[in-house]
Amino acid sequence: MSNTDIKLNAINVWISSLLMDLVRHLRYFVVIAEELHFGNAAARLGMAQPPLSQRVKRLEDELGVRLFDRSSRQVRLTDAGRLLLPEAREIVARTERIRELMARAVRGDTASLRAAVPPDLGASVLAALIARFRAGHPDVRLTPTEMGTSDQVDALLGGELDLGVLRHPVAAAGLGFGPILVQHPGVLLREEDELTTLATVHLADLAGRELVLPPRALEPGLHDETLAGCRRHGFVPAEVRHAVHGQFMIGLVLAGTAVALGHRTDVPGVVWRPLAGAPLAWRISTAWRGEPSGHVAGFADLTTRVLREDAGMSDEGAPPRTWVAPRPATGFLS
Amino acid sequence: MKQLEQIFRTAGVTGWLHAVDIDTGREVGLGADEPVVLASVFKVPLLVAFYRQAERGLIDPAERVTVSPEGRPGGGTGVSAMLDEVTASLRDLAYLTISVSDNASADTLLARVGLAEVNAALADLGLSRTWVEHSCAGLFTAMREDAGVADMAELSQMTTDPGVLARLRVLDPARTSRSTCRDMTRLLGLIWRDEAAGPGSCAAVRRLMGLQVWPHRLASGFPYDDVAVSGKTGTLPTIRNEVGVIEYPDGGRYAIAVFTRSIGTAQNQPRADAAIGTAARVAVDHLRAPFVGPDTI
CATH class of the missing domain: 3.40.190.10 (Periplasmic binding protein-like II)
Known part of the structure; x- marks a missing residue:
C-alpha cells in the first residue's frame, strides 16, 4: 500500500467517524427535543446528564447556532432548533433503515x-x-x-x-x-355478432369463425389444449390468428375478423358470453x-x-387426467 | 433468434442438436455439450458393447435364447408386446431392440452384456459424457417408485400430470442414462467409420439402425427416395429424441443427434417429432452448403 493510499484511508475513516458522530449527535438532539428535559432525555438514552449536555453544546458549536433556549428553567427549542428537528428525525430514521437493511443483507434475507x-x-x-x-x-x-x-x-x-x-x-x-x-374461458364477440343474443354460447355455434389465441411458441400447452378442446366440441376455426397482447386480440374481435376466448372484459363494442357447459379449462x-x-x-x-x-379462478384440485390411449410409437422407451 | 432455436420453439420444445459431416468433421450444433436424457437411445451403446463382446468371443450372436413371458419390462412393440415364450438368437433380439425399440429384447441383451461392460465400452471409446444408468426394467421401476404407482398401466395414465413429471428421476440427466449430442454423433461417426468395433460388427450395427421402422422423426425431414436414414429414437414423457446418420447419393454422410424436451405434457407430440426432422434437415443442409458457414445456425 502506498503512502497516498494510507492517507486516503485515514481520511475516509476520519470522514466516516465524523458522519457517525453527527448522526449520533442528531439523535441526542431529537430525544431532548421530544422530552424538553435533559434529565429525562439522558435517562431515555441510558446516559448521564452531563455528557449529554456536553454533546449538545458540541453540536451547537459545530452548527454555529443555539438549538435550545436554556435561559428559563424550562428547556425550549429555538427557532433554529425547530427548523432542524424534522431534518434530524429524517436523518436518524434513514440511518436506522440503512443499518437494518445491511443487517438483513448480512443475514441473506434481503430482497x-x-x-x-x-x-x-x-x-x-x-x-x-x-x-x-x-x-x-x-x-x-x-x-x-x-x-x-x-x-x-x-x-x-x-x-x-x-x-x-x-x-x-x-x-x-x-x-x-x-x-x-382453473379458469373457464368465455368467448369475446363483436357487439354486432348474432350470437350475442344468446346468454351462453356453445363452442359448436362458433363453427367457421376465426379464432384468436396466444402464439404457440409462447403458450404451447394452452394453445394446443384449447384448439383440441374447440375441435372436440365442434368448433374447427377457419383460421387461427395469434395475438400476444390483449389489445391486439380485442382489435381483431372488434374488426369482426375473429372471436377470442378469455375472461370477461368491459370493452365497448365487445360482448363476453360464457361457454355452455364450461368445455374449456385454462x-x-x-x-x-x-x-x-x-x-x-x-x-x-x-x-x-x-x-x-380477484380473478375468479377456482381451485378444482388436481386437473382431471385425460385418458392416454397407448400407442407403440409414443410408448415409454420407444 | 437462431434458426434451430426457432424450429424447436415453434414446436413447444427445448432442443439440443449436433450434426457433423462424418468424413470432413464439419459440424453445427445447439447446446451440443449439454447433458441430455438418453431414454431408448441407450440401446445404441448397448448394441455396440454387444458386438464388441462377440468379437472377444464372450458372446455368440447366433446363440438362441428363450425369453419367458414373465417379468418382461413394459412396451408396445416386439417381444415386450408378445404373449408367449419367444425363442430367438441374440442377434435377432438385437434387431428387435433397434428396429422397434423392444424393451424385453434390450433387457435380455443387457443381462448378457452387463451394464458395467456397456459403460466400459463407452469409456474405451472416449465417450466420457455418456453413461447408462439402468436397464429398461430398472428405468420403469424408478418411474413407478417416483410416481407412487404399482403397475405400468397406471403409470402410463399419470405421466401427463406435471406434478408427477416433476418427480421423475428418469427425466433428469443427472440421475438417468445420459449423454450429450456431441458424444452421440461421435459414437455414430465411430460406427460409420468402422472404428467403434471391427468392420463386421460396425456393419451389423449400421444394418440394424437402417431397419428402424419409425418414420416420424429424423426420417420425416428427408423425404427423398435416394437418401438413406438410419437411426434410433428415444421416448419418455416430454422427451423425444433421435440419433442417426443421413446418407446422400453423392457419398455425403452426416451423423446427427437431436434431443428434445416438450413444455407440454401430452403423450402425443407430433410437432416435437416433426421438429426433430426439420431441425436435422436444416443442420444437414447447412453442412452440405458449398460455403463454410458458422458452427451455429
Missing part, C-alpha cells in the same frame, strides 16, 4: 423479487397483486414483468426469474408449482426453481389468493 405474469392476466388482477404484495412486504423490491409460459420456464431455469405465473400443462425438470387454479399456477425462499413462497401464496379472489 428483491423478480416475478413474471402472463401478458393476458388482466390489468386489475395485476394491480391487485402488486398492491397487496407491497402492503404485506414493503421492504421487498418487487420487479414484475410480463412473459409467456415458454419464456418463464427458460427464465426460471436460468435463474433470471424468482417466481412465475404460468399456464399448464408445463413440464420442466427442477420447477416447483403452487396449487393449480390452468394456471405459480412456479419457481428448486426450493422457494421465504419471499418467493410468500408471493406465491399471495398470487394464488389474488387469482382466486
Whole structure:
C-alpha cells in the first residue's frame, strides 16, 4: 500500500467517524427535543446528564447556532432548533433503515423479487397483486414483468426469474408449482355478432369463425389444449390468428375478423358470453426453481389468493387426467 | 433468434442438436455439450458393447435364447408386446431392440452384456459424457417408485400430470442414462467409420439402425427416395429424441443427434417429432452448403 493510499484511508475513516458522530449527535438532539428535559432525555438514552449536555453544546458549536433556549428553567427549542428537528428525525430514521437493511443483507434475507405474469392476466388482477404484495412486504423490491409460459420456464431455469405465473400443462425438470387454479374461458364477440343474443354460447355455434389465441411458441400447452378442446366440441376455426397482447386480440374481435376466448372484459363494442357447459379449462399456477425462499413462497401464496379472489379462478384440485390411449410409437422407451 | 432455436420453439420444445459431416468433421450444433436424457437411445451403446463382446468371443450372436413371458419390462412393440415364450438368437433380439425399440429384447441383451461392460465400452471409446444408468426394467421401476404407482398401466395414465413429471428421476440427466449430442454423433461417426468395433460388427450395427421402422422423426425431414436414414429414437414423457446418420447419393454422410424436451405434457407430440426432422434437415443442409458457414445456425 502506498503512502497516498494510507492517507486516503485515514481520511475516509476520519470522514466516516465524523458522519457517525453527527448522526449520533442528531439523535441526542431529537430525544431532548421530544422530552424538553435533559434529565429525562439522558435517562431515555441510558446516559448521564452531563455528557449529554456536553454533546449538545458540541453540536451547537459545530452548527454555529443555539438549538435550545436554556435561559428559563424550562428547556425550549429555538427557532433554529425547530427548523432542524424534522431534518434530524429524517436523518436518524434513514440511518436506522440503512443499518437494518445491511443487517438483513448480512443475514441473506434481503430482497428483491423478480416475478413474471402472463401478458393476458388482466390489468386489475395485476394491480391487485402488486398492491397487496407491497402492503404485506414493503421492504421487498418487487420487479414484475410480463412473459409467456415458454419464456418463464427458460427464465426460471436460468435463474433470471424468482417466481412465475404460468399456464399448464408445463413440464420442466427442477420447477416447483403452487396449487393449480382453473379458469373457464368465455368467448369475446363483436357487439354486432348474432350470437350475442344468446346468454351462453356453445363452442359448436362458433363453427367457421376465426379464432384468436396466444402464439404457440409462447403458450404451447394452452394453445394446443384449447384448439383440441374447440375441435372436440365442434368448433374447427377457419383460421387461427395469434395475438400476444390483449389489445391486439380485442382489435381483431372488434374488426369482426375473429372471436377470442378469455375472461370477461368491459370493452365497448365487445360482448363476453360464457361457454355452455364450461368445455374449456385454462390452468394456471405459480412456479419457481428448486426450493422457494421465504419471499418467493410468500408471493406465491399471495398470487394464488389474488387469482382466486380477484380473478375468479377456482381451485378444482388436481386437473382431471385425460385418458392416454397407448400407442407403440409414443410408448415409454420407444 | 437462431434458426434451430426457432424450429424447436415453434414446436413447444427445448432442443439440443449436433450434426457433423462424418468424413470432413464439419459440424453445427445447439447446446451440443449439454447433458441430455438418453431414454431408448441407450440401446445404441448397448448394441455396440454387444458386438464388441462377440468379437472377444464372450458372446455368440447366433446363440438362441428363450425369453419367458414373465417379468418382461413394459412396451408396445416386439417381444415386450408378445404373449408367449419367444425363442430367438441374440442377434435377432438385437434387431428387435433397434428396429422397434423392444424393451424385453434390450433387457435380455443387457443381462448378457452387463451394464458395467456397456459403460466400459463407452469409456474405451472416449465417450466420457455418456453413461447408462439402468436397464429398461430398472428405468420403469424408478418411474413407478417416483410416481407412487404399482403397475405400468397406471403409470402410463399419470405421466401427463406435471406434478408427477416433476418427480421423475428418469427425466433428469443427472440421475438417468445420459449423454450429450456431441458424444452421440461421435459414437455414430465411430460406427460409420468402422472404428467403434471391427468392420463386421460396425456393419451389423449400421444394418440394424437402417431397419428402424419409425418414420416420424429424423426420417420425416428427408423425404427423398435416394437418401438413406438410419437411426434410433428415444421416448419418455416430454422427451423425444433421435440419433442417426443421413446418407446422400453423392457419398455425403452426416451423423446427427437431436434431443428434445416438450413444455407440454401430452403423450402425443407430433410437432416435437416433426421438429426433430426439420431441425436435422436444416443442420444437414447447412453442412452440405458449398460455403463454410458458422458452427451455429
